[in-house]
Amino acid sequence: xxxxxxxxxxxxxxxxxxxxxxxxxxxxxxxxxxxxxxxxxxxxxxxxxxxxxxxxxxxxxxxxxxxxxxxxxxxxxxxxxxxxxxxxxxxxxxxxxxxxxxxxxxxxxxxxxxxxxxxxxxxxxxxxxxxxxxxxxxxxxxxxxxxxxxxxxxxxxxxxxxxxxxxxxxxxxxxxxxxxxxxxxxxxxxxxxxxxxxxxxxxxxxxxxxxxxxxxxxxxxxxxxxxxxxxxxxxxxxxxxxxxxxxxxxxxxxxxxxxxxxxxxxxxxxxxxxxxxxxxxxxxxxxxxxxxxxxxxxxxxxxxxxxxxxxxxxxxxxxxxxxxxxxxxxxxxxxxxxxxxxxxxxxxxxxxxxxxxxxxxxxxxxx
Amino acid sequence: xxxxxxxxxxxxxxxxxxxxxxxxxxxxxxxxxxxxxxxxxxxxxxxxxxxxxxxxxxxxxxxxxxxxxxxxxxxxxxxxxxxxxxxxxxxxxxxxxxxxxxxxxxxxxxxxxxxxxxxxxxxxxxxxxxxxxxxxxxxxxxxxxxxxxxxxxxxxxxxxxxxxxxxxxxxxxxxxxxxxxxxxxxxxxxxxxxxxxxxxxxxxxxxxxxxxxxxxxxxxxxxxxxxxxxxxxxxxxxxxxxxxxxxxxxxxxxxxxxxxxxxxxxxxxxxxxxxxxxxxxxxxxxxxxxxxxxxxxxxxxxxxxxxxxxxxxxxxxxxxxxxxxxxxxxxxxxxxxxxxxxxxxxxxxxxxxxxxxxxxxxxxxxx
Ligand SMILES: CC(C)[C@H](C(=O)O)[C@@H](O)C(=O)O
Ligand SMILES: CC(C)[C@H](C(=O)O)[C@@H](O)C(=O)O
Numbered sequence: 001x002x003x004x005x006x007x008x009x010x011x012x013x014x015x016x017x018x019x020x021x022x023x024x025x026x027x028x029x030x031x032x033x034x035x036x037x038x039x040x041x042x043x044x045x046x047x048x049x050x051x052x053x054x055x056x057x058x059x060x061x062x063x064x065x066x067x068x069x070x071x072x073x074x075x076x077x078x079x080x081x082x083x084x085x086x087x088x089x090x091x092x093x094x095x096x097x098x099x100x101x102x103x104x105x106x107x108x109x110x111x112x113x114x115x116x117x118x119x120x121x122x123x124x125x126x127x128x129x130x131x132x133x134x135x136x137x138x139x140x141x142x143x144x145x146x147x148x149x150x151x152x153x154x155x156x157x158x159x160x161x162x163x164x165x166x167x168x169x170x171x172x173x174x175x176x177x178x179x180x181x182x183x184x185x186x187x188x189x190x191x192x193x194x195x196x197x198x199x200x201x202x203x204x205x206x207x208x209x210x211x212x213x214x215x216x217x218x219x220x221x222x223x224x225x226x227x228x229x230x231x232x233x234x235x236x237x238x239x240x241x242x243x244x245x246x247x248x249x250x251x252x253x254x255x256x257x258x259x260x261x262x263x264x265x266x267x268x269x270x271x272x273x274x275x276x277x278x279x280x281x282x283x284x285x286x287x288x289x290x291x292x293x294x295x296x297x298x299x300x301x302x303x304x305x306x307x308x309x310x311x312x313x314x315x316x317x318x319x320x321x322x323x324x325x326x327x328x329x330x331x332x333x334x335x336x337x338x339x340x341x342x343x344x345x346x347x348x349x350x351x352x353x354x355x356x357x358x359x360x361x362x363x364x365x366x367x
Numbered sequence: 368x369x370x371x372x373x374x375x376x377x378x379x380x381x382x383x384x385x386x387x388x389x390x391x392x393x394x395x396x397x398x399x400x401x402x403x404x405x406x407x408x409x410x411x412x413x414x415x416x417x418x419x420x421x422x423x424x425x426x427x428x429x430x431x432x433x434x435x436x437x438x439x440x441x442x443x444x445x446x447x448x449x450x451x452x453x454x455x456x457x458x459x460x461x462x463x464x465x466x467x468x469x470x471x472x473x474x475x476x477x478x479x480x481x482x483x484x485x486x487x488x489x490x491x492x493x494x495x496x497x498x499x500x501x502x503x504x505x506x507x508x509x510x511x512x513x514x515x516x517x518x519x520x521x522x523x524x525x526x527x528x529x530x531x532x533x534x535x536x537x538x539x540x541x542x543x544x545x546x547x548x549x550x551x552x553x554x555x556x557x558x559x560x561x562x563x564x565x566x567x568x569x570x571x572x573x574x575x576x577x578x579x580x581x582x583x584x585x586x587x588x589x590x591x592x593x594x595x596x597x598x599x600x601x602x603x604x605x606x607x608x609x610x611x612x613x614x615x616x617x618x619x620x621x622x623x624x625x626x627x628x629x630x631x632x633x634x635x636x637x638x639x640x641x642x643x644x645x646x647x648x649x650x651x652x653x654x655x656x657x658x659x660x661x662x663x664x665x666x667x668x669x670x671x672x673x674x675x676x677x678x679x680x681x682x683x684x685x686x687x688x689x690x691x692x693x694x695x696x697x698x699x700x701x702x703x704x705x706x707x708x709x710x711x712x713x714x715x716x717x718x719x720x721x722x723x724x725x726x727x728x729x730x731x732x733x734x
């Protein structure tokens with residue numbers, strides 16, 4: 001049976017990174033009859049240039065129909081002044097919302113070969129393996145009202161609204177607890193219940209969900225600001241962190257930077273399993289952005305995009321062996337001292353995007 | 368003329384830390400006729416235990432009348448289950464709001480003697496000197512509606528509202544630009560304009576304020592999530608950071624942790640200068656919390672509280688020489704290898720709260 005992928009390379013280094021994933025897909029189809037059928041669309045600035053929208057209705061329909069979406073990156077100075085609702089990020093936010101991708105999985109893993117690349121002392125990050133589970137379709141990202149009003153007297157008023165309902169917190173915490181069971185069996189929930197009512201509800205619902213269904217998992221609570229501190233102070237204390245959309249945005253970026261290798265980190269955004277088929281909608285994207293400054297120069301690190309495809313194999317197609325193998329291929333290539341510029345270190349060999357992709361593919365074939 | 372101080376030691380280690388400041392105040396009165404007149408009140412859990420409120424009306428009146436408030440810390444497990452509106456933090460939030468302390472200054476300074484205490488590599492934090500200017504009376508902390516509603520079907524809905532008006536952004540950015548002129552002359556403004564309307568307005572108003580009145584200062588803009596990353600990656604790139612209440616809460620805690628010495632960091636919360644007298648209301652508090660786990664054991668680090676008093680000398684009483692002298696006294700004591708347990712290092716001498724306070728006072732007298 002066909003495995004339908006929609007590729008949305010986006011802007012900046014997105015297309016270059018996606019090209020390296022295409023090679024892996026082609027190989028898996030040829031050598032293993034994996035049956036991937038790929039289609040392609042535009043998102044972000046490139047969609048705006050073509051259609052005047054951050055994603056076209058046609059591409060949205062394709063995304064809704066696909067088994068999984070592979071997403072590159074969006075944005076760049078070229079589109080800094082386009083109207084708010086067609087800015088590049090609007091394409092990504094619409095995909096998350098319309099596909100109901102409420103669970104954003106952001107692993108922060110420190111590859112042993114890269115422990116020195118972190119700005120933290122190596123002993124604090126060696127072996128780091130955190131999974132941040134971020135709520136992705138609620139909170140201040142989508143709550144209404146979200147407005148700027150002219151008050152008339154030279155003053156404007158901007159309003160954003162954070163809204164969370166019980167069920168939204170229940171389902172994201174269930175995802176976090178389930179994933180914790182496959183790892184260190186510990187969840188730390190982060191909010192600001194001392195300031196925000198959504199933090200109070202978050203805390204209550206996570207606690208209740210834990211008591212009802214997941215009392216075998218160890219649960220802690222931390223204020224989000226203290227959580228940010230603790231991530232910097234002693235990141236290895238964490239296993240799974242579950243938090244809301246905005247805190248997840250901040251905390252996952254801090255966690256990502258701890259690994260010293262933003263160009264390495266993948267993410268998965270998952271919907272709920274379909275009642276009938278059990279399938280969940282999904283989008284996979286690197287954590288890094290579109291890096292317009294290096295786009296087109298052939299130096300971008302494709303590893304985060306390739307690792308995102310490994311997550312796709314694991315979570316959308318249950319191809320666990322292949323996912324493990326692809327992740328192992330990445331680790332082996334790093335162990336061999338092959339590096340793109342962003343993770344270059346003394347005694348290593350510096351390569352470009354294509355060579356890195358080739359090296360990982362060769363390793364993947366050999367494993 | 369009298370200099371009126373209200374001391375609000377609060378909970379946990381607050382009173383122990385405040386005791387060390389009292390000694391310095393007494394010395395300044397005796398030896399230099401500084402004329403400090405101190406009064407005292409309760410805040411947080413200790414106020415709740417005494418009055419059933421996180422601060423009494425009487426103490427609020429004293430705070431409004433004082434030239435400056437010195438604040439210790441609030442909270443602890445004892446009060447984890449008190450009703451939301453009388454929780455310990457409510458006392459602090461009410462002080463900020465009713466005194467209109469819109470400008471929160473949080474220096475993140477890495478004392479040379481402590482560069483090794485950071486979880487970051489020493490070369491990344493040696494000489495670090497960032498000032499975070501956080502908006503403190505607006506945003507999601509105080510916006511309405513702020514509610515939890517029972518939707519009836521087993522579901523609740525929590526709502527928090529972020530509100531910013533032009534004038535609020537104008538005045539906080541003016542403070543940031545003015546302070547930048549006294550330091551590295553650079554401001555980095557952080558928001559999430561790609562997701563939040565308040566971020567869009569924030570960006571516009573900071574840009575306009577800069578253009579109108581502060582174009583001699585270098586201004587950059589950064590998305591708040593990228594800002595968090597950059598703080599971890601290369602903190603020395605920043606001089607002054609200006610940001611909203613919630614981002615400021617997160618980012619200043621991350622920045623604080625970079626210095627490796629949370630027990631060292633002071634803060635000042637300032638109001639607008641009075642139209643007639645030019646005086647501004649002010650509250651000074653350590654960045655660290657009430658540390659209930661070590662309260663009463665005599666090991667707490669009083670430096671953040673003493674450094675907060677140094678900020679009080681500087682910003683409320685324009686006693687610049689004395690402020691410099693007190694800060695120098697702290698640095699000298701550290702240089703001599705005298706340390707509380709939280710910042711203990713090989714070859715240093717470990718002391719308790721009182722000894723540390725005595726050492727700083729002795730150094731202050733000698734300078
Ligand atoms: C591009 C932006 C809208 C997005 C977000 O804020 O969620 C990004 O920062 C992320 O973390 O995926
Ligand atoms: C105690 C709490 C209400 C407070 C805040 O969130 O502002 C604290 O974290 C701070 O940063 O001063």
